[in-house]
Structures are given as C-alpha cells and as structure tokens.
Amino acid sequence: MALVRDATAAPSMHNAQPWRFQYFRRTRVFHLRADLRGALPHSDPELRALHLGCGAALMNLRVAVAHEGWQAATRLLPDPGDPMLLASVTLTGPLGGETDPAGLYPAVHTRHTSRHPFAETPIPGPVCTALVDAAHQEGVWLAFPSGWHLQSVLELMLEAEARNITDAGTASDLARFTRRAGDERPATEGVPESAFGPLRRIGKAPMRDFAGGKRVPGRPTADFETFPHLALLSTARDRPEDWLRTGQAVERVLLRATLEGLATSFVTQALEWHDTRWPLRDPTSGMAYVQMVLRLGYGRPGARTPRRPVQDVLDTEP
Template sequence: MQPCRIRWLSAYLGGMDARVLVRCVAAATLAPSLHNSQPWHFRIEGDAVEVYADSLRRLEVLDPTGRELMISVGAAVFTLRAALRGEGYLPGVETFPDAGTPDLVARVFPRDSAKPGAAARELAAAIPRRHTNRRPFSAAVVPAAALDRLREAAAHEGATLTVAGPASRTVIVSLGRTAAERLRRRGGYYAELNRWTRAVPGRRDGIPAAAIGPWDSLERIPMRDFGVIDAQPSRRGERFEAYPTIAVLSTEGDGPPEWLRAGQAMQRVLLVATGLHLATTPVSQPVEIASIREVLSDPRAGRWAQMLIRLGYGAPAPATPRRPLSEVLADG
C-alpha cells in the first residue's frame, strides 16, 4: 500500500494509524489454507477490514461445495482478530454483513483500545510461528492439560474438539486410508494436486517441495501424500509416530456460517497449540468424502465433522510462501 494512501487512511480513521490495519492484514495472510491456496483478499474500508472469499481459488475436485474454502477464510478472519488484539484493540466482527455481496465473508474492526493480556499476546506471537508440520512426531504423549486448553480454544469459537481414544484413532486411521484411495480415483485429482505442488520460479502459493516432508513408510498417519505426482528419488520414507494424537473439530450445523466458525476455531486451536510448543497438521481428506465424513459426524444430532487435527511434538517445519500484500489487499 502506498505511503500517501496510508496517510490518508490514518486521517480518515480519526488518528488511528492505518499501518496497524495493514500489519494485521499481513498477519492474516499467514493463516493455513487447503493446499496453501490462500483463497482470500482484503479491503480496508473506513476503520474496518473487509475479508472476501476468492472463489477463483477454490479447489473444484476436493472442495466442490466451497466448505474448505470457507474454513480457510475463517482461519484468516481469526488471525486478523488475534493480530488486532495483539496491537491493543478489542476486535469486533460482523460475519456475512451484506447479503448482496456473498463473497464478503466478514468485516473486522477495532471496537476499543485495550492493553492485551498474556493470552492475547501469546496468540499474536504464535501467528508467524505456526506452520503445518507434515514430518514425523516424537513418541512423547501430549499432556492432558494441553488437550484441555485446546478443547477450551475450540469451545471459545463455538466448536467442539474431540480427541480420539485408542479405538476411535484406529478407525480414523483406517478411514483416512480409505479416503485417500477414493480421492486418488476421483477424476481430476492428480491434475489439481499437480497445480498446487508444481515448482514455478517466484511462486508465492501452493505446497513447495520443502514442506511436503517424507512419506509414512508404515501408513499410520491419515495425511495427504503430496509426493504422489513426482516420485522424488531423494524423498525417503520414515517411521511416523505409532500412536498419533488426532482430534476431530466439529460444529453444530453444516452451512457457510458453521464452516466460517470452524475455520476460526481451527486457527485458535492451532495458535494455542503453537504457544504450547506443539506441532500440528490439519488433516482434511477424511472429511472430503461424504460417506466417510458422515461416519465421523453425528448427523442425527446435527453435529458435523469439519476438520481433523494431528497433534504432537516434532522438529520445526518450514514456512510456506505467501502472496504479497499488493496481490491480496485492495486500496479501497
């Protein structure tokens, strides 16, 4: 954003430095998204940041309904909220504020200035340190107190995080393998995967080779194998944790408002986990097959699985690239 535009915005905001909002938008772009597709763009209007879903970045094969796109945008909305709180403002949010503009997902704005507490500072500090980790985790057990913190984080955003016990974990791992097999048979799957993993000089989205990680030699972890397109002779198989900690994030209801809520809950969980020095992997393929997603849900109670999250301790994962603000932030 041009300096003259920032000065004009600062005056328009009644003394609030527009660079605060720009920094918050930059933080929001660090949110996770399906295949690092980054399906969002932003606009600063008045004292608010408008968050839009970019439907052109929806993955048509994996996400025909746009559910995962909305979860990704929800993660960006929460990151924007957390960044604004870290800057010393209580964030307000209006979701789907204009029925005539369906791509306008949320409007986030500073309500009042207030010094952030320790928890808010911890969330904001975790934003640049959170990275999806597709590497093996150690055998160390995630403490019950940490899992309680993560459940509370999901509940704070109106979602439920259920940590799988030994029996349900075995079922989830089996369902994950089944989902992966079915997705590979889906028309266009490999072409779409190739689109988001293909190495292109200067590319600022997608999954780079450094973030793919090794393949699970024992197929214990229900994660997507981004190496199926290219055999990658240098890519080795490794033993992943024998007893992974896997949690299911679910919501009551299953429409765009719930998907947006799920994305905000997911990101709060991921940031709290990062603050607890936990490694995290959002796992989506079991909920990309309708029949398998239904097994993980409770349709009669109106509760739907939205995402799986793998948790544990592991070596730091590399960051994935992000598009520059010049591509995602409109001047107004």
C-alpha cells in the first residue's frame, strides 16, 4: 500500500526500521506497532530511540494521508494493556480546507540523512523560525545552541563517540545494522557502506563512524564544519508518549528543512549514555529532557538507504 511505503521512508536509528503496520479495511484504521526486530538492546535499552523512529514513521503516514485528501484522527498509545501498539490512525473523511501537513509530502522521499560536510553558511532567521514552529506543532521544543552551550554539546558528543568506538555492546548493535561491500545479508535494512560518508579530517561536526573504527578501502576523508549548526529537540517529561511526539516533531522538522534546501543528519551518541544525555540540556530552559540532536546545513544530499518491502511490514485485515 502506497501510504505505508510513504510512512516507511522515515528515518530510524541505524536504519533499523522498528515498525509494523496493520490496516483494518472495514473501519479504515491503521495500527502502528513496535517491531522488535529493529530494537538495539545495548544502545537503546529503554526503547526510546525505537519510539522516536516509529513516531517519525507516524508523521510520514499523517503527511501521506493528508496528501491523498483524507482527514485522520491520531491516538498515541491507544491501549494501555498493549504497550507495543504505539498509535492508531483513523481515516475519518475527506480533507476539508486545512492542508497541513500535506504540503510536506514532496520531501517524504527526497529527505535522506547526509553524513557529508556542510558549508559554514548561516541558516537564515526565517528558516530557523519555520523549524522551531514545525517542532512546536507537535508539542516539542526546538532550540539552536550557541556559545558555551554549543561547545558543551560538542564535547559531550565527542566523549560519547569515543566510548562507542571501544564499547562491545555498541559495536554489536552497529554490526547488526551496517553493511559492508560483499556482505551476503539482504539489502533491506541498516546503513550500507555507500552511506557511511567520509572520515573527518578536521572540524568539530560530531560524526558517528559507522565503520566502527575499521578501515573501509577507498573511503575518502573530508574537512567538516568548525561551527556546526545543531538543533536540540526537548520535552518537559520523558515518557513513551513524549518519545512518540518527538519522533513526529523530528520528521516534521526534517521534511520542512528538506523543502528549505537544507541537508540534515542525526547526532545521537550522547543520547545513548545516561550520564552524557542529561548535561545536553540548556539549564535556562524548562525543557528538561533532550530527545534528539540534529545537524543542519547546506551541503551534499545524503544517499538513499534501503527499506524493507511493504509486504514485510504491513498486515491487512478485513
């Protein structure tokens, strides 16, 4: 089904694709469920990143439904007795005069994570405002750190990346969802070698090394940004509902950024360790929990990464 194909164009940590959909024809209801095939037991033991990825897929589904001219009613965690049922989306009737979020649809299949250097060009104020507004529409706070706060975030990310390189559990999660040239695994999930991006030669952009510190023949090096543009998405609480809302906000921001000509990537290393996640917050803000850090800028678009076929993630019911 085209709507689910659009939904699964969403990003997820290590492209693990931790979602599964059910569609009930008679009631015109989609269920979004967690798929533990996409769980990262060491890097994401609480399933926070899993919820974020599923929230991003939910946002894409909402965009696609609106693009097809339907109104939809969305409920998060509709059954307290079934925590793996993350959301329901009911098609309630033809779309009226309201076009949001249908206008984001052109970016659904052109948004790709870019692990390449970005220019040092400032992001115009109106574009920043549009991204802040996009997050606010999902009930999430977006801020652009600067000065001492930006420096602190960068240092925390570098510390966490250094830990990840030597941590066996992190390496195991990464190995499950990266594909090197010559691998015999199906090319339907994970981050392929073609999307690793170049190794950083100089610069402060906090890039994850998807090769895990191992040599990749022919992989280039590049100079990254000295002052990267980062955006922090935060919430006042830290519950599964907040994670799902953040996932929707992240994807709405990414789609808007893509339409504005920005390239984007994720900076999650410090979010994967309890002692480095908490200090990411801005102590002057009421938003206590940083849920996601994005890197934004003008640069080379990212490479497309694989997705599981729709028939592998969709069950259709009467």
